[in-house]
Amino acid sequence: MKADIRIALVGNPNTGKSTLFNVLTGLNQKIGNFPGVTVDKKIGYSSLPDGRSAEVIDLPGTYSLYPKSHDESIVFSVLADRSNDHNPDLVVIILDATNLKRNLLLYTQVADLKIPVIVALNMMDMAKKADLTIDVDGFAKKLGVPVIPVSARKVEGIDKLKEAIAFSNKIAFQPDSIDVGSIAPQLIAAVQKEIGIDNPYYALQLAHQHETLAFLTPGQNEAIETLEKEFAFHSQKAQGAETIARYNFINDLLYDTVTKSVTAEDETTSNRIDKILTHKVFGFVIFFAILMFIFQSIFAWSEYPMSLISDGFVWAQSTLHHYLPAGPLTNLLVDGVVAGLSGVMVFIPQIAILFAFISILEDTGYMSRVTFMMDKIMRKVGLNGKSVVPLIGGFACAVPSIMSTRTIENWKDRMITIMVTPLITCSARLPVYTLLISLVVPNKSVWWIFNMQGLALTAMYLFSLVSAVVVAWVMKYILKSRERGYFIMELPVYRMPRWGNVLHSMYDRSKAFVLQAGKVIIAVSVILWVMASYGPGKGFDQIDQKYKQAQYQKAAPDSLQRMIASDKLENSYAGVLGHAIEPVIRPLGFDWKIGIALITSFAAREVFVGTMATIYSVNGDADNIQSVKQKMGSAKNEQTGQPVFTLAVAMSLMMFYAFAMQCASTVAVVYRETKNWRWPAAQFAYMTVLAYVASFVTYHLLK
Template sequence: MTDVPLPTARVALVGNPNSGKTALFNALTGSRQKVANYAGVTVERKEGQIATASGRSLSVLDLPGTYSLRARSPDEVVTRDAVLGKLSGEAPPDVLICVADATNLRLVLRLILELKAVGRPMVLALNMFDIAQRQGLRIDLEGLSREIGCPIVTTVATRKRGIEDLVAQVENLIASGVLSTDNIWREPDAGQIRDAHREAQRILKGNVRAPERPDTFTGKVDSVLLHPFAGLAILFTLLFVMFQAVFTWSKAVGDLMSDGFGALGASLVAHLPAGILTSFLTEGLISGVGSVLVFLPQILVLFFFIILLEDFGYMARAAFLMDRIMGGAGLHGRAFIPLLSSFACAIPGIMSTRVIDNRRDRLTTIMVAPLMTCSARIPVYTLIISAFIPNTKVAGVLSLPGLVMFGLYASGILSALGVSFITRRLLWRGAVEPFLMELPAYKLPDPLNVARSLYLRAQIFITRAGTIILPMMILVWFLSSFPGAPAGATDPAINYSLAGRIGHLLQPVLGPIGFNWQMTVALIPGFAAREVAVAALGTVYAIGNSDAHPGALATTLQHHWSIATGLAFLAWYVFAPQCASTIGVVKRETNSWLWPAIMLIYMTTLAYLAALVVYQVARVCGLG
C-alpha cells in the first residue's frame, strides 16, 4: 500500500568447500561486490547487493566454506559466528542460503541438520544441478524439501540458471514473515555426529537414487595425476611451466610499467622546481606506488594458474602429492599453495595461509614464506651475478650464472624446509595437525569466475600491499633525504642523511661480512623493497641515471668490491628480511608484534651468518 522502500534483508551463503558457493555468489550479485576484512580478524569478508524484482534490496554475505559449525580455522570461526549471529560488528542474517553440490549431498546434509538447529529461515540451493542430471542422479525434490523442512531451488551457478527462483524463494521467506526460532545448536560430540550421519543416510536413501552414469572421469584422471611417480613428475612439470610463464609473460608488462613510472618521475623532475616536494613526489610517492605495481603482472600470472588449477580441482591433489615431502620438514600439505605464491611475492603468500586450519601450521608457514625467492630479489641477484660471476660454461653446457641463480633459489627452498624443521623440533615438538582433505571431482573452470577471482586478487593485493608498502616507502624516502647535504658537499647527498648516518653506524658490525659503508647505506632504502637496493647502490656510488649505461653499475661494483664481498652480498640477500612490507603483513596476519620480531631476528641472524661464512671462506680461497 505504501511506497516506503522495504528494509534491506541480510542473506548469508553457507556450504561445503567445492560446492560452487563462490560461483553462486557471483551469479547472484554480479559486479555489485565489496571485499573487506571482518572486524578484528584477517578473514576476507565478501558482500554483494541484489535488487529484487519487487524492489527489495538484499545484502548477501559469502561465508567461508565449512563441513561443520564446529569451527577449527579462523575462516570457519567466522562462518559459525556469522550463522549464530554472534559475530561482532555484524547483524545476524535474516535468511540462510545453504549451497550444496547436488552430486555430493552426504556431508552437506549433515551440515544442513546443524544449520536447522540454529533456527534461522533457510533455502537449500542444489547447485551444479546440470552435472547431477547428466549423471542421471534422481533427486526427489519435494520429498527432500519435506524432510529437511526448507524450500529447495536447483541452480547452475556458472550458467546463471535458477538464480531468479532462488531470489524469489528468499523473498517468499522474508515476506511470509517466517521468523528465526530458538537456537538449539550445540557443539556435537562423536555420538551426535554419528546420529546425524545416520539421519543424513536415511534422508539420502529415501530421496536420492544413485546416478545411472556416475562420474568416471575423475577416477581416470586421478589414476594418472595421483600416481606416486607420474603424479609428482606432472606436478613438477606444471610448476616449471608456471614459473616460466610468471617470468616471461609478465616481464614485458612489468618492464613497461617500471619504465612508465621512471618516465613519469623524470618528467616531474624536468617540470617541477628541484626541492623537497619534487623529491617526495618522484622518489617517495611515484617510486613507492611503482614498486607495488610492477609486481602486479607477476602476481596476476601466478594467481591465474593457481585459480585455474584450484577451480579444476587440482590443488587438493597437489597438496596430497606434496604432503609427505613437506611433512618431512614439518609443513602441512596445505602450506604448498602459500609457499608457491611466495615465489612471486611473500605478501600474497602470507595472506593465503588462512586456508591452514591449525595455528601452529599456519605460523610455521608464515615464518618460512619470506625465504622463498621472491621476484624482488631477482634484480639484486642479476646485478651481482653479472658483475662477479664470469659467463662461462660448466661441463660444456650449463652456464655458470644460471647455475648460481639456481643455487640461490635452491638455498632459499632448502633453508625454508630447514627452518620449519627446526621450529617443529624446538617449539612444537611432535604436534602435527591431521591431514584430511576432500579430493573434489574435476570440473572445467568457468572463464568468467576465473576472471572475477583474478580481479579480486588484484584488488586485494593493491589495497592491502599498497597501504603497507606506500607508507614504508615514504618513511625510507624520509630517512634517505633528511637532513640534506650541506653546501659544498662532495659526496652523494644520501651520505649526510639519517640513512647515511645509520649506515656508517652499522658499518663496523657489517665489516666482518665484507660490507663496505656504501653497501651498508644502500641496505637502508633496500628495506622498503629489496630491488630498491639496486637503485640505492647507484645513488651511493653516484652513478646517477644508470639507464644510459646499463652495465655501468656492475662495472663500478667490480672496481669497488672483491668477489668475496659480492658473494657475501648474495648470501645476505637469500636470508635478510629486507622487506618492511612483509614484516608489516606478518604483523597484520598474526595480530601481534611477537612474530614479526622473531622473523626479523632469525632472518637477520641467518643472513649475517651466511654472509660471514661465504665471505671468510671466499677470502681463504683467495677471492678476497
C-alpha cells in the same frame, strides 16, 4: 549501506560458495573481521527483483556445525546468536549437485535450527556431465524448502535464486530431519528449560559447544556444564549417534530423488587424471616441471612490457628535468618519488604473470592435488598436511598465508607453519631476485629449452621451499605439544579455469601489490631523498669549496658534476648511516649504499629496488637518465674500480633477502595471529641470523 534483508551463504568447502557470493554481489563487497576474532568476514550487497537490497554474508566453509577449526566455529555462532549483528533472516545453503550425500549433512543440521532456508543446487552442469539425474521437484518436496538449480560458474539460475530470496517470507520451516530428542532427551529438556528455548536441536548444540560460545553468559555456561555432568552427557557419542541418524535420512532422500545412469565400475575423468598427476613419482616430476615453466614464463613473457615501462619512466624523468625549473622540489619529485616508483612499477608484468598462474592452479583444482601430494613430506618434518596451503600461498604473500593457518587445529603444527611461512619466496622478493639475476646471470638458453635466468629464479623458489622444510624439521624438536594433528581434505573435480576470474585476480592482486608497496616506497623515497640530499654540519659547503679549486676546474663539466654528487652523497645523512653499518655488512660483500637499501627495505623487501633507484638517481646526472638496472650494472667500486654487483655480491644479496624478515606487515600479522610479541620477535631474530650466515658463506664461497 542499510539492506532490507540479511542473507548468509553456508556450505561445504569446494561447493562454489565464494563464486556464488561474487556473482550475487559483483564488486559491491568488502572484507573485514568478525568482532573479537581474526576470521575474515566477507559482506556484499545484491539487488533483488522486487527492488529491495540484500546484505549477503559469506560464512566460512564447513562440513558440519561441529567445528574442527576457529573459522568453522563462526558459522554456528552467527546462526545461533539472535543478538549477533550478522544473524541472518535467511540462509542460502549451497549444495554441490555432484556430491549431495556429503553436503546434505550440514544442510540437515542448519535446517533443524529452524532458520528460513533456500537450497542453491550448484554445479548442475557438472552433474549432467556425470550422468546424474536429480528430480529437483521431488527433492524440494521431500525437504520442504525451495530448491533452485544453479551454475555459479556459468551464471545460470541466478535470477531464479534472487526471486526465491525475494519471496523468502513465505518459506515454511523444514520438518525435523531426525528425532533429536532421542539422542539425549533428559539433557535437552533441561537445557531448554534453563536457557528458555523451544528448539531441541538448538539445545543439543548448546550442550556440545557452550564453552566456546561468547553469547552465553557465565551463569548459563556453568548451568549447562552442571547439567552435562548430571545426565552423564558424552559429546562424541552423541555426535556419532546424530550423524548416523542423519545419514539414514540422507540415504533415503537420495534413493528417491537421484539416479545415476553410469555403472558403478565406470571411472570419473578426474580420477583418471589423478592417477598421473598425484603419482608418487611422476606427480612430483610434473609439479616441478610446472614450477619451472612458470618461472621461465615470468622472465620470457615480461621482457617486452617491462622494457616499455622502464623506457617510459626514463622518458618521464628526462622530460620533467627538462621542463621543470631546477631546484630542490624538482629533484625531490624526479629523483625521489618518480625514481622510487619506477623501481616497483617496472615489475608489474612479472607480478601479474605470477598471480595469473597461481589463479589458474587454484581454479583448475590442481593446487589441492599439490597439497595432497606434499602431505607425507610435511608429516615427516612435523607439520600437518594443511600446512601446505599456507606454504604454497606464501609464493604470493605471507600475510594472507599466515592468516590461513587458522584452519590447522593442532597448536604445534600451526605455530611451526606460522614461523616458517615467511621463508617462502613471496611476490615482494620477485623484483629483488629478477633485478639481481638480470645483472649477473646471462640471458642465454640451455639445451634450447631453458633460459639461464629462468633456471636461477626457479632455483631461488625451490631453495625457499627446502629452507622452510628444514627449519620446520628443526622446530619440531624445539616446540613441545601432546596434541596429534590430522589431515582431511576433499579433492575437487578438475575444471577449466574461469578466465574472467584469472584476469580479475591478475588485476586485483597486482593493484594491491602496487598500492601497498607504492605507499611505502613513496614515503621511503621522500625520506631517503632528503637524507641523501642534505648532510650534517657544513659538509656540503666544504665540498662545494673543495671543487672550486684550480685542479678540479680542468675536469670536464659532466665528470665534475658526478664527483661533486658522489662526494655529497657519501657525506649526506644517508651516507653517514650507510658508513656506520658498513663494518657489519662488509664481510657480506656489501658497501654503504647497499647498507642504506638494507635498512630502508626492512619496511618491505621490494623497497630495495626503489632505494637503489633513488640512491643512484641522487648520485647521477640529470642529463643522462638511466633505468635502475643500467645504473646498478654500471656502478663501480671506488677503491678497486671493479663492478659493485659481481656474481658473489648479487648471490650474497639474494641469500640475505631469501632469509631476512624484511616485511613490517608480516611481523604485524604474526603478532595478530599469536597475540604475543615473543613469536614475531623470535621469528625476526632467527631469520636475521640465518640471513647473515647464509649471505656470509655465499659471498666467501663465490668471491
